[in-house]
Amino acid sequence: MTLMSRLLTAAAAVFAITGTAHAQNAFVTADRMVDVESGRLIENAAVLIEDGKVKFAGDMSTVRMAIPEDATRIDLSGYTLLPGLIDMHVHLTSSSDYHGYRGLALSDEMSAIIGVVNAQTTLDAGFTTVRNVGAGSFGDVALRDAINQGMIPGPRMFVSGPSIGITGGHCSDNNLLPEEYKLEGEGVADGPWAARSAVRKNIKYGADLIKTCSTGGVLSKGTKVGAPQYTVEELTALTEEAHSHGLKVASHAHGAEGIRNALMAGVDTIEHASFIDDEGIRLAKKNGAYLSMDIYVTEYILGEGEAAGILEESLEKERMTGQTQRDNFRKAHEAGVKMVLGTDAGVYPHGQNARQLSRMTRFGMTSAEALQAATVNAADALGKGDTIGKLAPGYFADIIAVQGNPLDYISILESVDFVMKEGVVYKSVD
Ligand code: ARG
Numbered sequence: 001m002t003l004m005s006r007l008l009t010a011a012a013a014v015f016a017i018t019g020t021a022h023a024q025n026a027f028v029t030a031d032r033m034v035d036v037e038s039g040r041l042i043e044n045a046a047v048l049i050e051d052g053k054v055k056f057a058g059d060m061s062t063v064r065m066a067i068p069e070d071a072t073r074i075d076l077s078g079y080t081l082l083p084g085l086i087d088m089h090v091h092l093t094s095s096s097d098y099h100g101y102r103g104l105a106l107s108d109e110m111s112a113i114i115g116v117v118n119a120q121t122t123l124d125a126g127f128t129t130v131r132n133v134g135a136g137s138f139g140d141v142a143l144r145d146a147i148n149q150g151m152i153p154g155p156r157m158f159v160s161g162p163s164i165g166i167t168g169g170h171c172s173d174n175n176l177l178p179e180e181y182k183l184e185g186e187g188v189a190d191g192p193w194a195a196r197s198a199v200r201k202n203i204k205y206g207a208d209l210i211k212t213c214s215t216g217g218v219l220s221k222g223t224k225v226g227a228p229q230y231t232v233e234e235l236t237a238l239t240e241e242a243h244s245h246g247l248k249v250a251s252h253a254h255g256a257e258g259i260r261n262a263l264m265a266g267v268d269t270i271e272h273a274s275f276i277d278d279e280g281i282r283l284a285k286k287n288g289a290y291l292s293m294d295i296y297v298t299e300y301i302l303g304e305g306e307a308a309g310i311l312e313e314s315l316e317k318e319r320m321t322g323q324t325q326r327d328n329f330r331k332a333h334e335a336g337v338k339m340v341l342g343t344d345a346g347v348y349p350h351g352q353n354a355r356q357l358s359r360m361t362r363f364g365m366t367s368a369e370a371l372q373a374a375t376v377n378a379a380d381a382l383g384k385g386d387t388i389g390k391l392a393p394g395y396f397a398d399i400i401a402v403q404g405n406p407l408d409y410i411s412i413l414e415s416v417d418f419v420m421k422e423g424v425v426y427k428s429v430d
Contacts, residue, residue, distance in 0.1 A: 023052045023423040027067050029060060030076035030401060036083060036375045036390055039368025041407065045081050049397040052423035057391040076401050076418060076429065082371070083391050084128025084155075084398030084421060085413070086378035087353045088292045089250075089271055089342030092118045092132055092157070093139040096300075096349050099219070099309035101176060108137045115143040119154025121351040123426055126416030128398035129156040129378070129388055131342075133211040133250050133271065134163040134171070136186060141206035153426055156398075158382055160211035160250065161202040162187035164195060164238060169229040170217035170252060192237030195230075199241040210242040210249045212267075215258030218301070218317045219310065219347065225317050226255035226275060235265035248383060250292070254321060256280055263287055269381055271342060274325035276332055284337045290381040292342030293329045295363060296356035298322030300348035330364040339365075340381050341374035354413040367410045397423040 026049045033045030046060040048067060056063055093115035098106050115135075122130060132140040140159035147154035164187040165171025172185025189198035199210055214230050216223030223229075230238075235251070242249045243266070250269045251262035256277040259270055263283035270276070270284065273291045284291060301310060301318045333339060343356045360370040379389025388396050401418035419427040 025050050025068055025071040026074055026397075026420075026423065026425075027071045028074040028076060028081065028399065028420075030079045030081045032405070033057065033081040033391065034371065034406060036368070036371050039366070039372070039407065041080075041405065047081065047391060047397070047399060049420075049423045052397055054391055054393055054395045054397050056393060074425070074428075079401040079403055079418065079429070080405055081391070081399055081401050082406065082413075083375050083389060083395075084400050084419070085126050085354065085374045086129040086131075086341065086382075086389065087122070087127050087343050087345060087374070088131045088269065088290075088340045088378050088381060089133055089294060089344050090122065090130045090350070090353070091134055091344070091346030092122065092130065092143060092154075092350065093135045094346035096308055096347060099305070099347075100311045100314070102309045104176060108139065111136060112139050112142060115139055116146075116152055116154075118346070118350040119143060119147060119152060119157075122345070122353065123153055123155045123419060123421065124416075125351040125353055126400040126402075126413065126419055127155050127353055128400070128419065128421045129382075129384075130158070131209065131250070131378075131382060132157055132159045133209075133252075134160055136162060138162070138205045144208075145206070156388070156396075156421065158208040158384075159206070160209050161205060161207040163211040163213060163252070164189050164198045164202070165213040166190055166229045168222065169213055170215070170220040170223045171211070171213035171229075173217075173220045175221040175223070190234075192234050195234050195238040196241040199238055199245070199247075203245050203247065207247065209247050210238065211252070212238055212249060212262075213252040214262040214267075215253045215255040217252060217254065218321060219314050221311060221313065224255075225321055226257075228255060228258040228261055230258075230261070232261045232264050235262055235267070239265045239267055248381075254325075263289055269340065269342075272325065273332065274321050274328065276328050281332055281335045281337055284332070285335070288338065290338045290340045290377065291332055292340050292381075293325060293332075294342055294344040294356070295326050295329050295359045297344045297347050298325065304348075326359075326363050329360070333364045333369075338377060338381075339369075339373045340378045341370070352414070354411075354416070357413055358411045361410055367407045370410055371406065396421075401429070
């Protein structure tokens, strides 16, 4: 890790010179602001920020408090303000440059560097919070801590550490080499007690949540998308263990049976949810579980995946999955299942996370619902609904600005011009 520490020191130096890591009290004004909860626009918006938190957010004419003299004025005339976006399914230490066998060339050190670069790219794109669901060598923990300590710019991260799953399963994702190489995923744990122990280990080394896999996947060699992985007994043990420590569980699940198994075990979010059936929909609603359906990434995989090194067997699995997932996104949403924005950034290039929002509207959501999935719903699914996801007194000052009205044209969120996280400006309009 010496390389990592040197790199972080260098990044910190650059960061200090540009002077952006400084939280100031600020008074931001803009043409309007989206109230994501009501899905309504507030004209003549003003946000007062003190110590990295929102003191007031709303219509300028209703500000009933003195603007402190030391507050920096930030004039965003012509812009619309929104709370910073949240992506519930990213892999910051992964890159779309290392698909398939190319991934075998990736060292832990290179993954860490990739993470530093992607953290900045993601924040610049307007994502002030991410949930990182699966990373090797606790590189996600190091990245989160470096960001929190102000060493490098990046989104607020909630991290899982290594994904926990069965031998040869999607979460071990190490099926590329023959047996004599003895390659095994870090989070492999077979049986209820091994699963509990893997949870304990991830907590010991800094995880904020647990990521598991209850079915095969598209990009893992030799796994079946539709086939369950882990028994209900194993998933229940894992989930109970995580919950008893106050951690939430995200389960990767494409196939209907594995989705039901994970929901029966009480997991908090289902990732992908491609082949969810009526019973899965019923269970998700009953439990209040969220679905995180990555309906943009299929376009990247089928469009650019082959050139990016994705294996033919994975392309074939994607061809069988993508359209059904979109249809089921519509169906689950119509049925009233709670949804968050989760994109699987890292499979496609980081920074393009907002592209999924327009797909969510194409497959049944209103613009306001897509924005809620990327803000208040995501915050709630993280258990952080009282600190992030909206612009209201006491919330972190995570603010982005775009030119135009995202409720009319959601794709405008693919071009975020201003980014503030916890009162610190990371991207400003010139
Ligand atoms: N990481 C996921 C997997 O390998 C990506 C799935 C992408 N496909 C999709 N239709 N969402 O299973």
